[in-house]
Amino acid sequence: MGGGGAMMSAIASLKNNRNLLSKKGKLKNTLSGSKNKDKLVLKVSETSPHQLKLIREKVIQENKRIRNKRLVAISIIMAIVIAVFLYYV
Template sequence: MGGEGSMLAAINSLKNNRSLLSKRKERSALGGSYSNVKLAKFPKATPEQLKEIRNRTIKENRKTRTKIMLCFVLFLVLTSIFLYLI
């Protein structure tokens, strides 16, 4: 019957994948205990600081949006000029 070779290849592939999975569990990067780790204390933000951060991020987002729009418009203009000349 046909298909024995392909089934053997599938079985070998499953065995190889299973062996890789067991090795991956042994080499976990975050093994160990975190009982001796001290957590850092961060100061609380005041409402004025939060407003300042909010305003600053709004301004930065506005600047990046205008830059992206200018680049897009420039690309459209250059593309239309190029297509007109062809």
């Protein structure tokens, strides 16, 4: 009967997994960092509507610039693909 090696491997794998599960509880508290359970408090200053408007405009301009770069890159790639296709057909 064959398969003895495969069964021994399965038994060894189950044994290793069981050993890993028993170690899980021991490592649970040590890997979580400090024992200080205080929550992180962020200091957020109030932002004026004018500053929010400037930030919004800056983000919109940056998104337009990125969109234009992508459009140019895709156009160049498509032109190259079409040129190669027409050359070989």
